[in-house]
Amino acid sequence: MKRRITYIQHPDAPFDAQQAALTSNSLTIHNLEAAREDRLSFDLDDLPNELRNVLQQSQDLRLRWATERPFDAIEPFASRVSPGLHVQYTPLDPTQSSEALCSLLRTAFEADESGLNGVNCTTPEETFITPPPQAAHAGAAASLQYHTELPSLKSFVDYIEQVFCDWLKDRSNECSGTAKSLLAADTVDLDYDSSSNTLVLSGLWSTAPEGGWSQEIKTPSSKSDKVEFGLLGADRGISADEIKIGGLLAVVGEDKKLKPTMFSFPSRHHALPQSAKYSVSFAQPTGLHPTMSITIPHSSLHRPSAPDDTTCSLHTYLILPSSVFGDQYQLGTTDAIFLQSHNLAGLRAHSGETDLEAPDWAVNRWGSTWLFELATPAENEFTTERSDWTATVPLHLRYLKPSESGYRPAHVPWPVVFWACSAEDREVGMGMNPFDRTNLGYDKLFGPRTFFYQLHPETDRLVETVDIPVFHLKEGEGYFQTRNIELGTTIVISLGFFWILWRLLRVAWSSGVGVNTTHKTDARHKKE
Known part of the structure; x- marks a missing residue:
């Protein structure tokens, strides 16, 4: 097992050399104010049998989870995905059933006590969606996609402790502590590809707990294990597409002192200033045809400080559950009047369930994804004070089963909003970034030399609840009981x-x- 622990301090954060102490068998930090990334890499032999068997049937498997809480996306961890659990999967042999993957996901991300917020998956072929054709350029085989609402990682942490930590008997205490820390993480990733036969688990905490980080990192007990430590700061590089990193590095148990370092690299994802925000809402009352509004201050609509030879446009990427859907013919129109009325430049990609008539209980797949290019004001409109810029996306709701209240909730995660700046005319070595994050769903819909500049959501919760009107049913009262309705x-x-x-x-x-009468009349006339 290989572990990499990285702390990224804000340039204005205080630091004392006494806050980090390295000895021959441990490294200790005290009250450190910083963002933290913890990354663990496992060979297949280090994994429990049930997990190893699933991975051996996979060409690649990517899990992305993000919290519903708002958090700061700072460089070099600037990438964002909508809240919930995202799964991208490419089978090693498409002709074989992948039921084992869904079985593992249902176990690791079990539903809560209410029976909700779990993985509802039979097989990837039946439940996952096929990505848009635009994603094909990213590789020979495009990954199947899945998403579900998952407010908490408690079931996943329990799975790690009960299955994985039990497998690592000599490191069970350390494993359990690491697993529990994921409950406070902002994002968690799992990455596997068959070319490396390595599973990588990553967790990101964008802010320190109260009082700062205090941690003792001990020398690994096994000679095959390795722990790398970094205490770094990030800043803009010389080029507009680069990030400059400087600070201290050490390999715990091998190095006698922290070593200074300085390096830079092109980065795929960049964070815009904190003032570049957006908000999401639904016009009330929603009815069966809600409209999602994405509101952006005019100050956030300026072109980002991307390289001059790039072409930039503003986009949003929507993740919609099966109960909420868009009309691909309405949203995919080229009618200038419709697009202008919604401040949309056009629908660039979509996939998933788009049946306009099917009720929710007849839909097998989890939902749909939508990539829109947003229109932006003309340059001369920035010179005057104007109200916020709002783009709207008309959507539709499926028919759901009756309820006693007359409503059923649909939870719609906030979309991500970003500037995409393409640099197709020159080579960009983004693979040099040790913190690079890919397979986010939307990144494959752009060319490999695209930079993403993320706007920051302004909210207390990154999920909108839409109350869907359904048939008002009071079980056991009056004539409108289920069996009476079915009989009627x-x-x-x-x-x-x-x-x-x-x-x-x-x-x-x-x-x-x-x-017969006509035939008889005709016969009588003939005789006469």
Whole structure:
């Protein structure tokens, strides 16, 4: 196992040399104000059998989880995804069933006591969605995609402690402590690809707990294990696409003192200033045709400080559950009047469930994804004070089962909003970034030389709740009980069927009598 612990301090954060102490067998930090990334790499032999068997059937498997709490995305950890659990999966052999993956996901991300907020997956072929054609350029085989609401990682932490930590018997205490720390993480990633046969678990904490980070990192007990430590600061590089990193590095148990370092690299993701914010809301009352509004201050609509030879445009990437969907024909229009009325430049990609008529209980797949390019004001409009700029996306709700309240909630994660700046005319070595984060869903819909500049969501919770009106049903009261409605529906359909049959028989009988009478009249005329 290889572990890399990285602390990124803000340039204005206080630091005393006594806060980090390295000895021959441990490294200790005290009250450190910084963002933290913890990354663990495992060979297949280090993994429990059930997990190893699933990975051996996978060409690649990527899990991305983000909290519903707002958090600061600072460089070099500037990338964002919508809250919830995202899964991207490419089977090693597409002809074989992948039921084992769904079984593992249901176990590791078990539903809570209410029966909600878990993985509802049978097989990837039935439940996952196929990515848009635009994602094909990213590789020979495009990964299947899945998303579900997951406010907490408690079930995942329990799974790690009960299965994984038990497997690592000699490191169970350390494993359990690391697992529990994920409950406070802002993002958690799992990455596996068959070319490296390595599983990488990453957790990110964008801010320190109260009082700062205090941690003792001991020398690994096994010679095959390795722990790397970094106490760094990030700043803009010489080039507009670069990030400069400087600070102290050490390998715990090998180095006798912290070593100074300084390096820079092109970065795929960049954080805009904290003033570059956006908010999301739904017009009330929503009815069955809600409209999502994405509101952005005019100060956040200026082109980012990307390289001059790049072409930039503002985008948003929506993740919609199966109960909420968009009309691909309406949203994919090129009608200038429609697009201008919603401040949209156009629909650039979409995938997933788009059946306009199916009720939610008839939909097998989890939902859909939508990439929109947003329109921005003309340059001369920035010179005057204007209200916030709002882009709107008209959506639709599926029919859901009746409820006693007359409503059922749909939880829609906030979309990410970002500037995408393409540099297709020159080479960019983004693979040099040791903190690079890919396979976020939207990044594959752009060219490999695209920079992303993330706006910051302004909210207390990164999920919107939409109350979907359904049939008001009070079980056990009055005539409107489930069995009475089912019986009444059956009776009405049966009566309708027999009425249509009776009308058809009458028409047939009347036609038959008329034909016979005509034949007899004609025969009489011939005899005369």
